[in-house]
Amino acid sequence: MSAFLRPAVLGPAVFIVISYILYQTLRPSKTKLPNLPNLPIVGAKPGEWLPLQRARWRNAFNMNTAVHEAYCQYKDRYCIFPVAGGYDFVLLPRKQLQWLLDQPDSSVSLHDLNLDFLQAQHTLADVKLATNPVHHDLVKGVLTRETGNLVPDLFDEIQHSVDEVYGSEPGVTKEITVYSTIQHIVGQVTNRVFVGLPLCRNTELLKNGVAFATEISVAANLLKFVWEPLRPLVALVVMVPNRIHTNRFISILRPEVERRVADYNARQADPETKAADKVPNDFLQWQIHQAKASGDPYMYDIYTLASRVLILNFASIHTSSFAMANALFDLAATDPVHIEELRHEIKTVLAEHGGAWNKRAIQKMITLDSTMRESQRINSLVVMATGRLVVDPKGITTPTGVHLPRGTVVGGHGRAVLHDGDIYPEPGTFRPFRFAEKRNQQGDAGAHEKGGSATYVERARQAWATTSPDFVAFGHGRHACPGRFFASTELKLLLAYTVLHYDFVRLKQRPNNSWFSATLVPPNEGDHQANEKGGFSMIMYGALAKTIQGRCIQVRTHDRNDDMAKTPTT
Numbered sequence: 001m002s003a004f005l006r007p008a009v010l011g012p013a014v015f016i017v018i019s020y021i022l023y024q025t026l027r028p029s030k031t032k033l034p035n036l037p038n039l040p041i042v043g044a045k046p047g048e049w050l051p052l053q054r055a056r057w058r059n060a061f062n063m064n065t066a067v068h069e070a071y072c073q074y075k076d077r078y079c080i081f082p083v084a085g086g087y088d089f090v091l092l093p094r095k096q097l098q099w100l101l102d103q104p105d106s107s108v109s110l111h112d113l114n115l116d117f118l119q120a121q122h123t124l125a126d127v128k129l130a131t132n133p134v135h136h137d138l139v140k141g142v143l144t145r146e147t148g149n150l151v152p153d154l155f156d157e158i159q160h161s162v163d164e165v166y167g168s169e170p171g172v173t174k175e176i177t178v179y180s181t182i183q184h185i186v187g188q189v190t191n192r193v194f195v196g197l198p199l200c201r202n203t204e205l206l207k208n209g210v211a212f213a214t215e216i217s218v219a220a221n222l223l224k225f226v227w228e229p230l231r232p233l234v235a236l237v238v239m240v241p242n243r244i245h246t247n248r249f250i251s252i253l254r255p256e257v258e259r260r261v262a263d264y265n266a267r268q269a270d271p272e273t274k275a276a277d278k279v280p281n282d283f284l285q286w287q288i289h290q291a292k293a294s295g296d297p298y299m300y301d302i303y304t305l306a307s308r309v310l311i312l313n314f315a316s317i318h319t320s321s322f323a324m325a326n327a328l329f330d331l332a333a334t335d336p337v338h339i340e341e342l343r344h345e346i347k348t349v350l351a352e353h354g355g356a357w358n359k360r361a362i363q364k365m366i367t368l369d370s371t372m373r374e375s376q377r378i379n380s381l382v383v384m385a386t387g388r389l390v391v392d393p394k395g396i397t398t399p400t401g402v403h404l405p406r407g408t409v410v411g412g413h414g415r416a417v418l419h420d421g422d423i424y425p426e427p428g429t430f431r432p433f434r435f436a437e438k439r440n441q442q443g444d445a446g447a448h449e450k451g452g453s454a455t456y457v458e459r460a461r462q463a464w465a466t467t468s469p470d471f472v473a474f475g476h477g478r479h480a481c482p483g484r485f486f487a488s489t490e491l492k493l494l495l496a497y498t499v500l501h502y503d504f505v506r507l508k509q510r511p512n513n514s515w516f517s518a519t520l521v522p523p524n525e526g527d528h529q530a531n532e533k534g535g536f537s538m539i540m541y542g543a544l545a546k547t548i549q550g551r552c553i554q555v556r557t558h559d560r561n562d563d564m565a566k567t568p569t570t
Ligand code: HEM
Pocket: 110, 111, 136, 139, 143, 312, 315, 316, 317, 319, 320, 323, 382, 385, 386, 387, 472, 473, 474, 475, 476, 477, 478, 479, 480, 481, 482, 483, 484, 486, 487
């Protein structure tokens, strides 16, 4: 008997199919067609039966075409963009994006959309972590403010993890699997800032954090196909591996959280004796401070504190790993002249800063910044920009009179804007210095020399972390990604380190990313195409190692701590 016909496999499959059919028929009115405004449906054919349902699947299996068709036909009009496993998005005309961003959170909510997207009430062991996301304030405020001070830690962790994973012996060629190695490196470096040493190097902690993030997205997508009343039941089964990974992550982190809380209490009780002790500068510590200040025992419960670290791993590691893996693929397939130019800039700016990595040096590396922004422009996974769930019970009405009932998911065109040839000439070509060139063209040099602020502002508009209606890869408006300033510093530092120390064996062709529902993922080892083309070789960049070198090698081998201590921190 085929393995698929075994009762253990067939039973759940039949259950899911039946509940899906029931769900399609009985699905809650908030996303039912008659409640959506009467707008054209992207992917539907004139006169066909069940247009919305069929368009959902057509779009899901042909996302690239659907995204571009939606934009070509409807960039100045409203339309419905349905995706199986996603939503029936209402896409606004481009000119109305600002109107959407100006709406209060009580009318349209990113937070509620995220809760639904993650199916948080079913997928999280403690849904309060998501319904009360106090960690967002820490990301937006403390993490952004402290990023400059954290550069030495970031650099140290990048050096440690990259050397370990890619090797550090000059002249040695190593085949690396881009996505999984980058995920490991980004996980380690990011957790240096979340939980510090030595835990950020604990491979079990990192593995469980990554597994949690992967499983939660898959489970949430799966649950969306199940009729809502049955979801709690199905979740009990599909979330088993996730619960195991959550518990493992928390049990590894628990002793450190307990130690930190005890230490915090001791410091509060006896500030004088403890005054000389060094307080860690990381997310866990900021969180303990925030929780204690709130006076709410739930907030400083060990489980809550550890779980928030896990949630933040979810928010940051996939997005950052995607961005970095894409940048490496793009660079490996680009003209090597660009890599030389990048190296030249990094070396020159570093030399101007006495060889020390700091926030100001990173800010001056504009071709580095431009390379990351261009890679993100071309590979952005944001199908719909600034997606929001209508939460006002009365619904909302757009300036042109379209009524969007409660439960509608509304947003602007995302990826397609980033590929609009009128905004970005040759939109399909990776031109790493596109934004650096724009920065250099903008404003007259005289005004800049006089310190004219207009020139500075115009140039800053082209910086990676700056959002605009034309650059929505981090979203836009008051809910734009709060972690983007940290991510941009971390990833630029990582790219700079990689480019300085490794040479890329040029790829004949940049392997394609693949769509997973409405998410665009870089080639990874699970992907057949990636197995053939996805790995690429790196050679330790020997010649350069001699010039930075002294310093980098010195930093890496003997004098790292002394050298980093000299690094300015602002
Ligand atoms: C290259 C890496 C990243 C990308 C591409 C990215 C992208 C995004 C996008 C598109 C949004 C939705 C914004 C909107 O709809 O207007 C978002 C939200 C968010 N991101 Fe990021 N992100 C990245 C890194 C990070 C990091 C490193 C952190 C945390 C340290 C983070 C934390 C968050 C949080 C907490 C939100 C929700 C904001 C809210 O609900 O108001 N992200 N991100």
